[in-house]
Amino acid sequence: MGPSYDIVNLISSFGFSEIWRAQCVHALNMQQAAIVADLMAGSGECWTYIQRRIGLNGKIVSVDISPVMCSRQRQRIHTLGSPVDIRCENALSMSLHDGSIDFIVSAFGLKTFDLPQLQRLASELFRILRPGGSCSLLEISMPESRLLRIPYHFYISAVIPFIGRLFLKEIECYKMLGVYTEAFGSCTKFAGIFQSAGFNVVVKSHFFGCASSLVLTKISPQESGGSSPLLVAE
Secondary structure, X not given: OHHHHHHHHHHHOOOHHHHHHHHHHHOXXXXXXXXXXXXXXXXXXXXXXXXXHHOOOOEEEEEOOOHHHHHHHHHHHHHHOOOEEEEOOOOXXXXXXXXXXXXXXXXXXXXXXXXXHHHHHHHHHHHHEEEEEEEEEEXXXXXXXXXXXXXXXXXXXXXXXXXXXHHHOOOHHHHHHHHHHHHHOOHHHHHHHHHHOOEEEEEEEEOOOOEEEEEEEEOOOOOXXXXXXXXXXX
């Protein structure tokens, strides 16, 4: 999917993918000169929104396991105007130092993980984040409303693979979008995993549940009250 991912994503989502990415970044109170990790970063679609918040003195650390995506990131740097530390590695076992990151964002990377992998991811995010730092994780989701759920499932399972075939001539990889999304459900389903890892968790629903996100804050054991995740609709 690498060569056509961003254009198919933009077209098939009617532009909502960009709206949701912007909301993902804006959910965090990023300061100028902050260090931000973009995980499962794709071709760097979130970078522009991040740079607007942290300025030219800030730093983006980009992590993606795909060599194709990392190659496309290197091309994108020339249009960004500031350097990015690109790391072609697994987000479940990163080489980043403990407590070295101020903020973490990730858009559309959660749905391919199974339960043990999500637990590993939660621990890894907690490890690299500084105390008091925060994360924003975004994923497409299955709406709870049956009236919306049925046509939405048909769209991501049949229409988007057709659009992908027009661009890539390979339909199988785009067929997996519906499989992964249905299995994932929404971020609400997995909020407890990140809470157990030590995060304060806020769950957000976007556009009637077609996407959802987790906003996580790294807190100390003394601050943890064991409260339930908070659900917010946007």
